[in-house]
Amino acid sequence: xxxxxLLYGIFALLLALAVNVQAELTIxxxxxxxxPMVIAVAPIxxxxxxLPEDISDIVSADLQxxxxxxxxxxxxxxxxxxxxxxxxYRDWRVLGAQYLVFGNSERLPDGRIxxxxxLAEVLGEKVVxxxxxxxxxxxIRDIAHYISDKVYEALTGIRGAFSTRLAYVIAARGGDGRQxxxxxxxxxxxxxxxxxxxxxxxxxSPGWSPDGKELVYVSFETGRPAIFxxxxxxxxxxxxxxxxxxxxxxxxxxxxxxxxxxxxKDGNPEIYIHDFVxxxxxxxxxxxxxxxxxxxxxxxxxxxxxxxxxxxxxIYKMNLxxxxxxxxxxxxxxxxxxxxxxxxxxxxxxxxDNGQFHIASQDLITKDFxxxxxxxLDESPTVAPNGAMLLYATKRSxxxxxxxxxxxxxxxxxxxxxxxxxxxxxxxxxx
Amino acid sequence: MSFQTIxxxxxxxxxxxxxxxxxxxxxxxxxxxxxxxxxxxGVATGTAGDGSAYGDDLSAGGxxxxxxxxxxxxxxxxxxxxxxxxxxxxxxxxxxxxxxxxHGDERGTREYNMALGERRANAVKEYLxxxxxxGEYLEAISYGEERPAALGSDESSWSMNRRVEMTKR
Numbered sequence: 001x002x003x004x005x006l007l008y009g010i011f012a013l014l015l016a017l018a019v020n021v022q023a024e025l026t027i028x029x030x031x032x033x034x035x036p037m038v039i040a041v042a043p044i045x046x047x048x049x050x051l052p053e054d055i056s057d058i059v060s061a062d063l064q065x066x067x068x069x070x071x072x073x074x075x076x077x078x079x080x081x082x083x084x085x086x087x088x089y090r091d092w093r094v095l096g097a098q099y100l101v102f103g104n105s106e107r108l109p110d111g112r113i114x115x116x117x118x119l120a121e122v123l124g125e126k127v128v129x130x131x132x133x134x135x136x137x138x139x140i141r142d143i144a145h146y147i148s149d150k151v152y153e154a155l156t157g158i159r160g161a162f163s164t165r166l167a168y169v170i171a172a173r174g175g176d177g178r179q180x181x182x183x184x185x186x187x188x189x190x191x192x193x194x195x196x197x198x199x200x201x202x203x204x205s206p207g208w209s210p211d212g213k214e215l216v217y218v219s220f221e222t223g224r225p226a227i228f229x230x231x232x233x234x235x236x237x238x239x240x241x242x243x244x245x246x247x248x249x250x251x252x253x254x255x256x257x258x259x260x261x262x263x264x265k266d267g268n269p270e271i272y273i274h275d276f277v278x279x280x281x282x283x284x285x286x287x288x289x290x291x292x293x294x295x296x297x298x299x300x301x302x303x304x305x306x307x308x309x310x311x312x313x314x315i316y317k318m319n320l321x322x323x324x325x326x327x328x329x330x331x332x333x334x335x336x337x338x339x340x341x342x343x344x345x346x347x348x349x350x351x352x353d354n355g356q357f358h359i360a361s362q363d364l365i366t367k368d369f370x371x372x373x374x375x376x377l378d379e380s381p382t383v384a385p386n387g388a389m390l391l392y393a394t395k396r397s398x399x400x401x402x403x404x405x406x407x408x409x410x411x412x413x414x415x416x417x418x419x420x421x422x423x424x425x426x427x428x429x430x431x
Numbered sequence: 432m433s434f435q436t437i438x439x440x441x442x443x444x445x446x447x448x449x450x451x452x453x454x455x456x457x458x459x460x461x462x463x464x465x466x467x468x469x470x471x472x473g474v475a476t477g478t479a480g481d482g483s484a485y486g487d488d489l490s491a492g493g494x495x496x497x498x499x500x501x502x503x504x505x506x507x508x509x510x511x512x513x514x515x516x517x518x519x520x521x522x523x524x525x526x527x528x529x530x531x532x533x534h535g536d537e538r539g540t541r542e543y544n545m546a547l548g549e550r551r552a553n554a555v556k557e558y559l560x561x562x563x564x565x566g567e568y569l570e571a572i573s574y575g576e577e578r579p580a581a582l583g584s585d586e587s588s589w590s591m592n593r594r595v596e597m598t599k600r
Contacts (some may be wrong), residue, residue, distance in 0.1 A: 009461055105443065111444070147521060177594050179578070194508065202574065202577035202578065204541055204542075204575075204577060205541065205542060219479070220574070220577075223572075224571075224572055225545070244570075245549060245571070245573075246545055246546065246549055248542050248545050249542040262545075264546075264549060268544040269549065290543065290550075292542050292543055292545070292546050293439070293512065293542045293543065306540070306542075306543055311538075315568075336539065336543050337540040337541075337542065337543070338541040350540050352539075352541070357538060357539065369441040375538065376584075377584065378539065379539075379541065380540070380541070395584060397581070398583070398584060424541065
């Protein structure tokens with residue numbers, strides 16, 4: 001049995017290695033903020049050796065995707081400063097740039113690459129950030145996203161989430177016409193897509209461990225839904241549940257020790273918590289209605305979930321210590337699949353409005369309620385670990401694709417895949 | 432590039448086969464929108480009632496093995512009950528392990544639809560048990576919206592997808 005699992009792990013690993021970028025996501029920005037900051041990202045001056053990828057292109061795209069920045073095209077730039085002494089501020093003032101990112105790269109004797117970068121304020125004519133970052137040829141994108149994170153944080157005060165990852169499911173027709181389900185992981189910008197698992201049986205509900213090193217998901221490969229966990233590093237995996245009925249909606253606790261899920265082994269969909277250490281399954285809810293889609297509050301003290309105990313699906317919160325349960329949503333007759341932003345007060349959910357399904361947010365303190373998405377059949381919202389953006393799944397021309405919207409609904413963009421239906425995005429924690 | 436063309440051609444062929452298949456059965460869910468019972472064609476018209484004649488073919492004699500549901504409902508329609516009465520007779524005299532696969536349409540969230548699909552599968556299971564079939568032989572499994580029978584985003588596709596499929600285990 002162990003040997004079989006090991007073999008399976010190796011097989012999955014081989015698969016993961018064999019399939020390279022084949023259905024990479026691309027980005028289409030549809031709207032940004034009204035007054036974006038104008039920033040120029042000068043090409044990184046390459047002092048020794050040519051870099052395999054263009055760092056400033058990646059940084060530029062990152063900043064633009066946040067919707068908060070408008071970037072100056074390289075062809076308009078009058079000079080390419082590699083360090084502070086080479087900056088002629090008037091070159092950037094005439095372009096209308098408020099900020100400038102500059103830098104240079106060097107190959108060290110041990111083969112590593114060192115990038116020295118800075119951020120300058122054009123009007124004030126001063127450098128406000130200056131840093132060094134090291135990497136290898138295969139981590140150029142990591143270096144670029146690191147620079148984006150630092151620049152974003154310096155200018156917005158919010159920690160950047162460009163170095164994070166996404167997990168999602170792609171459903172496509174295989175060569176024999178059968179549906180094929182693929183569990184994928186990519187960078188937050190859709191690049192470096194990697195296959196974690198492929199199956200002819202449905203794969204669904206991917207989620208991350210709080211350390212970002214494992215995924216949890218539902219697979220029907222046994223002929224029934226079952227919950228699995230899988231390591232990103234070596235693609236090895238382990239089955240966690242095999243109960244009769246539903247085994248679904250797994251959600252890892254913030255402390256990493258527990259997994260919330262829905263099971264119907266006792267006859268009805270109920271929320272359970274599995275303790276990874278003791279192996280115990282503890283039932284949380286006890287109601288004849290549907291209770292499903294559990295998720296943790298950021299402090300780990302409560303579970304939010306969907307229940308139709310009031311006659312229509314609505315979102316409830318249960319305190320784990322006291323068992324006290326309160327209803328959180330009251331607008332409309334369909335609110336489901338809740339997620340909380342890292343601030344613990346912005347609730348995002350799937351909301352039905354005039355027969356259409358949109359992503360909505362509700363401030364749990366002010367009760368301010370907003371519909372964030374304008375597309376149709378929207379589902380599976382997932383919030384970035386910095387709380388600035390959320391991703392969700394939608395449909396366009398009959399095809400499933402991912403869309404993103406800022407938490408204030410000002411910025412919107414799509415991430416369509418080249419083939420297949422993309423669905424169920426899950427944004428990783430900070431890595 | 433040529434691969435793309437071939438694939439598209441294949442998909443079209445597949446789709447047209449599928450559409451042809453749909454159109455022949457579309458009468459049986461035509462009554463759903465109207466909410467009328469209607470004597471739907473193709474459902475429960477089988478004559479084999481003694482149970483012994485059909486062996487292990489669940490659809491022998493043209494007996495329906497797919498049962499459709501209204502939106503957000505797990506209530507069995509009268510034509511489904513009529514077909515299930517026949518299945519119950521057959522299964523009592525010739526016990527078979529049967530899978531009841533519950534499905535939903537794409538609207539709403541995936542895990543909530545898993546729960547709805549299970550409700551539908553359980554409704555069929557409970558009905559068969561009420562008719563005297565041994566529940567040990569029946570397994571209810573939900574696929575939620577993960578395995579649609581029709582791929583469109585309109586009522587005609589959705590009504591094909593809200594279903595329970597009965598198969599041999």
